[in-house]
Amino acid sequence: SQQGEEDPQALSIQEGENATMNCSYKTSINNLQWYRQNSGRGLVHLILIRSNEREKHSGRLRVTLDTSKKSSSLLITASRAADTASYFCATVDPGAGSYQLTFGKGTKLSVIP
Amino acid sequence: DGGITQSPKYLFRKEGQNVTLSCEQNLNHDAMYWYRQDPGQGLRLIYYSQIVNDFQKGDIAEGYSVSREKKESFPLTVTSAQKNPTAFYLCASTTGGGNQPQHFGDGTRLSIL
Numbered sequence: 411s412q413q414g415e416e417d418p419q420a421l422s423i424q425e426g427e428n429a430t431m432n433c434s435y436k437t438s439i440n441n442l443q444w445y446r447q448n449s450g451r452g453l454v455h456l457i458l459i460r461s462n463e464r465e466k467h468s469g470r471l472r473v474t475l476d477t478s479k480k481s482s483s484l485l486i487t488a489s490r491a492a493d494t495a496s497y498f499c500a501t502v503d504p505g506a507g508s509y510q511l512t513f514g515k516g517t518k519l520s521v522i523p
Numbered sequence: 524d525g526g527i528t529q530s531p532k533y534l535f536r537k538e539g540q541n542v543t544l545s546c547e548q549n550l551n552h553d554a555m556y557w558y559r560q561d562p563g564q565g566l567r568l569i570y571y572s573q574i575v576n577d578f579q580k581g582d583i584a585e586g587y588s589v590s591r592e593k594k595e596s597f598p599l600t601v602t603s604a605q606k607n608p609t610a611f612y613l614c615a616s617t618t619g620g621g622n623q624p625q626h627f628g629d630g631t632r633l634s635i636l
Contacts, residue, residue: 414565440621441621441622443625451629451630452529452615452627452628452629452630453613453625453627455626458623458624498566509554510568510621511556511568511621511625512568513558513565513566515565516564516565
């Protein structure tokens with residue numbers, strides 16, 4: 411079953427603007443991961459945040475995690491046309507087998523030059 | 524370069540036919556996964572394998588079969604019992620279960636003739 415739900419489903423912004431995507435999940439987690447998928451390609455791992463962490467940065471990416479609200483957000487600052495892709499959150503449920511990732515349906519981001 | 528190679532990129536299946544999708548990795552990863560992605564959807568887990576000669580069903584294993592005879596190879600067979608096989612199939616691997624990022628191949632797009 412799909413645990414993560416991204417919001418919004420689609421987002422269109424101008425180059426240079428910031429993009430924020432949200433992910434909500436239902437059960438307790440070990441960690442939450444964000445991935446990017448360019449059209450017709452495989453997923454690329456962006457960032458992993460553990461359940462005891464609240465915020466993590468990687469370059470222009472900032473991820474927050476609020477376990478009390480069961481939600482996470484991905485912020486991309488100073489967006490570029492090359493950031494156009496679908497973004498997925500994925501969670502590891504400690505009760506469902508530690509090798510299983512459960513993915514949301516994704517947010518489709520379009521960055522207009 | 525280390526990575527995951529999926530082949531073929533495109534595959535067509537006739538009625539009643541079994542087809543096999545190839546997935547090879549040279550990352551020396553123990554765990555490998557197969558996912559199915561339908562248009563506008565997230566990834567759903569078909570099968571995964573933590574070690575050679577062992578594999579587990581995911582959420583949608585019916586109509587699919589796998590083998591794991593070698594560490595670097597995890598082929599997926601889509602059998603004639605899978606009545607709706609048209610989808611994008613993604614293979615992934617990881618070194619340490621759910622607490623490590625997954626590395627993905629570039630997918631195989633399967634269609635019905």
